[in-house]
Amino acid sequence: MTRISGKYLAKRIVVSYLTLLVIMSLLFVLLRSMPGSFITSMISSGMTAEQIARIRETWGLNEPLWRQYLNFMINYQTGNFGRSPTYNTQVWDLMIRRMPRTLVLFGSTFIIGFIVGPLVGMYLGWWRGSRKDKSIFSTSLLLYSMPSFWISWLFIWVFNYELDLLPSAYMFTQFPEFQWTAFTVMRDVLYHIALPIMSLTFIGWVGSMLIMRPTMNQVTDEGYVFLARAKGLSERTVMVKHAARNALIPVATGAVVSLAFLIDGSVIVENVFNWPGMGQIIVSSVLNRDFPVAQATFFMLAVLVVVMRLLTDVIYTYLDPRIKFGEGE
Amino acid sequence: MTLLEVNDLSIRYAIDDGSAVHASDRVSFSVDRGETYGLVGESGCGKTTLAKSLVHLLDDNGYIESGNVWFDGTLPQWADENGDAKQSVIDDPDKPVREDGKTDLAALTNKQIRDMRWRDIAIIPQSAMNALNPVYKVGDQIVEAILRHEPQTTKAEAHDRARDLLERVGIEPDRADDYAHQFSGGMKQRAVIAMAMACSPDLLIADEPTTALDVIIQDRILEELEKLQDEFGVSILVISHDISVMAEICDRMAVMYGGKVMESGRTEDIFGETANPYTLGLKNSFPTITSADQDLVSIPGTPPTLRDPDPGCRFRERCPFAIEECHAEHPPMYDVADAESTGRLREATDQRAHGSACYRIDELEQLRTDALNEDTWTEQRIESR
Numbered sequence: 001m002t003r004i005s006g007k008y009l010a011k012r013i014v015v016s017y018l019t020l021l022v023i024m025s026l027l028f029v030l031l032r033s034m035p036g037s038f039i040t041s042m043i044s045s046g047m048t049a050e051q052i053a054r055i056r057e058t059w060g061l062n063e064p065l066w067r068q069y070l071n072f073m074i075n076y077q078t079g080n081f082g083r084s085p086t087y088n089t090q091v092w093d094l095m096i097r098r099m100p101r102t103l104v105l106f107g108s109t110f111i112i113g114f115i116v117g118p119l120v121g122m123y124l125g126w127w128r129g130s131r132k133d134k135s136i137f138s139t140s141l142l143l144y145s146m147p148s149f150w151i152s153w154l155f156i157w158v159f160n161y162e163l164d165l166l167p168s169a170y171m172f173t174q175f176p177e178f179q180w181t182a183f184t185v186m187r188d189v190l191y192h193i194a195l196p197i198m199s200l201t202f203i204g205w206v207g208s209m210l211i212m213r214p215t216m217n218q219v220t221d222e223g224y225v226f227l228a229r230a231k232g233l234s235e236r237t238v239m240v241k242h243a244a245r246n247a248l249i250p251v252a253t254g255a256v257v258s259l260a261f262l263i264d265g266s267v268i269v270e271n272v273f274n275w276p277g278m279g280q281i282i283v284s285s286v287l288n289r290d291f292p293v294a295q296a297t298f299f300m301l302a303v304l305v306v307v308m309r310l311l312t313d314v315i316y317t318y319l320d321p322r323i324k325f326g327e328g329e
Numbered sequence: 330m331t332l333l334e335v336n337d338l339s340i341r342y343a344i345d346d347g348s349a350v351h352a353s354d355r356v357s358f359s360v361d362r363g364e365t366y367g368l369v370g371e372s373g374c375g376k377t378t379l380a381k382s383l384v385h386l387l388d389d390n391g392y393i394e395s396g397n398v399w400f401d402g403t404l405p406q407w408a409d410e411n412g413d414a415k416q417s418v419i420d421d422p423d424k425p426v427r428e429d430g431k432t433d434l435a436a437l438t439n440k441q442i443r444d445m446r447w448r449d450i451a452i453i454p455q456s457a458m459n460a461l462n463p464v465y466k467v468g469d470q471i472v473e474a475i476l477r478h479e480p481q482t483t484k485a486e487a488h489d490r491a492r493d494l495l496e497r498v499g500i501e502p503d504r505a506d507d508y509a510h511q512f513s514g515g516m517k518q519r520a521v522i523a524m525a526m527a528c529s530p531d532l533l534i535a536d537e538p539t540t541a542l543d544v545i546i547q548d549r550i551l552e553e554l555e556k557l558q559d560e561f562g563v564s565i566l567v568i569s570h571d572i573s574v575m576a577e578i579c580d581r582m583a584v585m586y587g588g589k590v591m592e593s594g595r596t597e598d599i600f601g602e603t604a605n606p607y608t609l610g611l612k613n614s615f616p617t618i619t620s621a622d623q624d625l626v627s628i629p630g631t632p633p634t635l636r637d638p639d640p641g642c643r644f645r646e647r648c649p650f651a652i653e654e655c656h657a658e659h660p661p662m663y664d665v666a667d668a669e670s671t672g673r674l675r676e677a678t679d680q681r682a683h684g685s686a687c688y689r690i691d692e693l694e695q696l697r698t699d700a701l702n703e704d705t706w707t708e709q710r711i712e713s714r
Contacts, residue, residue, distance in 0.1 A: 223459035227521070230386055230454065231474045232446035245464055321508045322463055 003317045004325045012313065016306045023302045024076060027295050028069055038291045042085045059085070076299070082292035086285070091296045094281065099300065101171060102277030104189070106266055109197055110259070113204035118251050120205065121212025122244045128217045137213070144206040148265045152199040152272040159195055166195045169274035196273045200265065207261075211254040215247040222246070252315050256308050263301050331401065332531055332564050333360040333383075334431065334680075338396030340375070340382045348637045352378040354588040354659075355396070359680050360532065362401075365558065365565045367575040367582035367596070369611075373632055375588040376568045377455060380534045383434060384450050385442045399431040402449045402531055404441055407432070448478040451525035452534040457518045458541060461509035467520050468492065468505025474527045494523040497560075498553055515546040519553060526557055533557075534566045539574055551578055572615055576600055581681070584608050587633045587643030589659060594683030604665040604685040604693055607644045609700035629708040642686075649705045650689055650696055660686045669693060 042055050056062050060071065075082065081091035120140075124133045160168040167173075171192050178184050219225060220243055228242040229235075270279030278297055285293035316323050340353040352375040360366040368376040381387050383398055403414040403426060414430040425436035434442060446452075454460050462470060471491035475482055482490075492502035498519040509517060518538070525533055535554065539547040555578065558565055569575055575582055576596060583593035584607065592605035603609050610628040630647040642648070642655040662684035664677040668691050677684035689696060699705045 223454055223456040224462040226386070226454050226456075227460040227524075228462070230384065230446055230452045231524075232443045232448065232477055233473070234443065242462055246462070320464060322510045 003321075003323070004313060008325045012310055016310060019306055020299075020302060021073070024073060024295075024299060025069075027298050028072055031291055031294055032065070034286075034289070036289050038289055041288045041290055072295070081296045084285075084290055084293045086288050086290045087281075087293065091292045094293065095278075095296055095300060098276065098278050098281060101275065102266060102270070102279060105193060105196055105200075105270075105275060105277060106262055108193070109200040109204050110255075110262060112197070112201045113258075114208050114251075114255055116201070117205035117208030118212045118244070118248060121209040121251075122216050122239065122247070124209070125213040125216025125247065126220060126239050126243065128213070128220075140206045140209060143203045144210070146203060148200065148203060149268045149272050151202055152196070152269055155195055155199040155202070156272075159198075167192050168195060171276055196269055196275055200269060204262070207258045208251055208254055211251050212247060215250050216243060219243045219246045249316070249319050252312055252319060256305070256312050259305060259308055263304070330362050331359050332362045332364075333401070333566070334397075334399040335359065335379075335383075336397045336399065338379070338382070338398060338435070339394040340378055340387070341392060341394045342378075342388070343390045343392065344636070350635045351588050351638055352391070352635060353382070354638075356583075356585075356588070356590050357662075357680060358583045358590065358593060360564050360566055361580075362531070362564055363558065363562050364580045365555075365567060365578050367579035368566065368568045368585055369570065369572055369575045369582055370585035371570055371611075371632055373635075374585045375635070376585050377536055379585075380452070380536055380566060380568050383534070384446050384452065385434075385437070385439055386446075386452070393435050396435060398434040399427060400434050400445075400449065400532075401429075401431050402445070403430070403432040404437075404444055405448075406444075444478075447474055447525075447530065448528045449530055450532045450534065451528070451530040453521050453525050453536060453538055455536040455540070457521040457538070458514055460521050461512075461517055463509050466506055466508060467512065468495070471495070471505070471520075471524045471527050474524055478528045490527070491523075494526055495520065497526075497557075498523045499549075515542060515549065518542065518546075518550055522550070522553060522557070526561060526563070529561055530563060532564045532566060534568070536568045537570075538567065539569070539571065547574070554578065572600075572611060584611070587638070588635050589643050589686065590662070591644065591687075592683075592685045593662070594665070594681075598665070598683040602665065602683065603697065604668075604683065604690050605687050606648050606650050606689075606696060606700065608685075609697065610647075610706065613700065613706065624703065626703050626706050628706060642688075650687075650699070652688065654688045660688045662686050663690055665690060665693075 038059070039052070039056060039061060042059075043052055060068065063071070079092070081095070083089070084091050084094060087094055120136065124137055127133050156168045159166045172185075172188055173192075176184075176188070222243075224246075225238060225243050228238040233242075266277070266279040267282055268279070269275070270277050271283060274280075278300065281293055282297045284290070285297065313325055317325060335356060335358050337355045337357055338353060339351065339355055342350040342352055344350065354375075356375075356379060358366070358368075368379065370376050378387065378391065382391070382393055383400075402408075402412065403418070407414055407418040407424065407426065409415050414426045414432065418424050419426050419428060419430065425433035427433070434445070437445070461467060465473075468488060468491045471494060472484070472487040475487040475490060476484070479487075488505070492505050495505055496502045500516055500519055500523070504512070504516075509520075512520060533554075538554065539550055542550060551574065554565060557563060565578075567575065567579060579596045581593070581595050582599060583590045584599065584605065585591065586607050591607045592599060592603070599608060600612070603612060607628075610626075613626040614628060616625055628647050633643060633646065639656075640658050642651070642659050645651040645655040648655070662677045663674050663686070664679075665683040665685050667673070667675045672691050674688070674691055
């Protein structure tokens, strides 16, 4: 980690910040180019012109668009995300409540996927061309081509409807007959999260496996793999310590790319499982023209991706000692 | 004393269509303790395959067809406190250990041979420059080898030894904490040599130790190897196509062609009393620095493919001296000294003596004179014979 210079890091942070400013501007423009407007979420047919004018005034909609844009940009710099008309709370409070739920679900699928995927990829790449490799590889491609919502329905049908093992919706039991303690909360969340995690990880590991397998196969021909064998190390040590360790480097890049797709999937899966996370409010806020919430959720996702990109640089220097960031600048 | 005795070793590579490449065919040679033995020949003649097969490091489709690799040393669990094979192991008919305590490496399982790799036989691979793992510190990679075979060593001791080994091959001990990409090509090569000596093996296999290095570095690497040999008493099996390198460092050598040994014996005999048409051709095609305006004469044609080869002499297609007999069967090793003094062909009984696989070594004087003549080695001449 010492191989990232402070200067390089500062530069990257400035660039990330500028990226976020651009994304915010795009968000502002794109949301307002949608048919319908912000005000439609707050007015009903029985309102008088005067009432509507007052609403416009309180939400600052009388100001010219450039002024609204400036307000938006300045408010976000100071951490003021505004108020949601549909949820009738501060947007920030909504985020704070919803974000952890999404992170729990997608953090765990992300981690499971990036443990299982490279592991399977390691074995398949090492034994490339074997019968095991061929059958597992073709099965995984089949999985990869299935849409996540369809898999989710399939899992709901099997585990909820047919077997009645796991709940198909929500994060908590709706009308519990037990006391809420730290332990029961944990147990209840685990019980509810099982099915969404299962359906997400069922296909989620394939992406990283697809990156790991060919790179793993390449490194088996490297001189250091031969030397590791010649040293008398066991096949397992050669595979894990010498080959897989080198093949992991491109997988780190894949992780960041796949994160964006994971967020994609989150919207769908959260709606299928009625998971009260960010994915749900992304959809509802856009449908209701709740601009403050829509802006904030999209902004948070952008922050997540930008931060992950920054993190990969750090991970890279850890994985590959040949990589140096900020040399000669 | 003999350290390694390879007897009639045949190695094949299986091919999908059911045929097999005979990469090494009934090859025999022996290496004494403290000796440098060379395997020389063109690319694809089976020398690297032969070396890798000694410690079962062939590619997946390669296998030992027949033959023995008797090695003076045995598995740790079969050895007594002096490192010699226990009497009970020698007496056990299920264990491939001979009366004199030598173990047949060819008969060991892959799991068993792993305990002997690097501890008894270390190998410096052809691509020594790429043999260091880029993601681990060079010192740690040496430590890994030490701890693998001497688990009772502490980490600190192993690190000290690694630094000491690097120093012996002329690398500053502090560079142990560097990664391979921070080393120059020659340093990487020397680091691998240091690594090879980590468990003080009895045999060091150096596969093309100087290829891809410039002559100055080449020379230093060769000196390094000789120094280590004096210091540790290790035997070295060198594999190279470069006969000038071989002439410099080898005590004895075998000239290989098409998976067969064509000529073997002491280095000075092979170069001074050359007794095989292939060796004569090989010598012609190498430049010497002393004669300025020299026309190099190459052997016309290309080496055989070795895929289910015909029974005849492997070299006959390219040999200007081939006769009827050469097409029937590959010649056995004949005793050269015997043939020269008596004019008769007698199969060599002593592996150490100068031997040559050629039916015409009773006419050696004639062959040597003709071989010097450039016209002998033209394609027309070879086709017309």
